[in-house]
Amino acid sequence: MVLHRAATLFEAAFQPTDEVLVVYQDHRYKRHRIHSTSYLFRQLGIRKHDVVFEKRRAIANPDAYHEGRWVRMLLPTTAAQIPHRALLAAISRQDFPSPGVQTLRGQLFFFNQTSGIIFYMYDDRGLVISSDSAASSRPFYQRYQEWILDYDRPIIDALFAPSELNR
Numbered sequence: 001m002v003l004h005r006a007a008t009l010f011e012a013a014f015q016p017t018d019e020v021l022v023v024y025q026d027h028r029y030k031r032h033r034i035h036s037t038s039y040l041f042r043q044l045g046i047r048k049h050d051v052v053f054e055k056r057r058a059i060a061n062p063d064a065y066h067e068g069r070w071v072r073m074l075l076p077t078t079a080a081q082i083p084h085r086a087l088l089a090a091i092s093r094q095d096f097p098s099p100g101v102q103t104l105r106g107q108l109f110f111f112n113q114t115s116g117i118i119f120y121m122y123d124d125r126g127l128v129i130s131s132d133s134a135a136s137s138r139p140f141y142q143r144y145q146e147w148i149l150d151y152d153r154p155i156i157d158a159l160f161a162p163s164e165l166n167r
Helices: 002-013 039-044 084-092 134-143 153-159
Strands: 019-027 052-057 069-078 107-112 117-123 126-131
Touching: 002 084, 002 107, 002 117, 002 126, 002 134, 039 069, 039 084, 084 107, 084 117, 126 134, 134 153
Parallel strands: none
Antiparallel strands: 019 069, 019 107, 052 069, 107 117, 117 126
């Protein structure tokens, strides 16, 4: 069910021709880096020279899960080139990996540069679809309202309340 919902939402957020920026980041320990032989590289069919790497240092924040150093990979592509079902399945297994089954650690974001939608699946418990305007997100709210987590529902309902329609 998790993979079905995640794939359905991904396919609703991305048309095959949409320009997408794939951003993968992982917390960095000592000399840790993203290897070009990783599962993500193999699934995307890319090599080291196809991407841009960045090293970041997080600003101290007591509410942050990971602080310190991060390594980030940026890949511009089209939605049709992303094997989203395999990647979403690997993300869904990161908390409970099984021997011989691929998982994807770190954070994987998909930025739809055509529509302004951001798609981020954090694990098997859920995902976030966001944008810079409520108008871009409203179709997801209307069509997939029953999939919203009860925990998040009051905030999301308030965002799309009738008084907010004029924004």
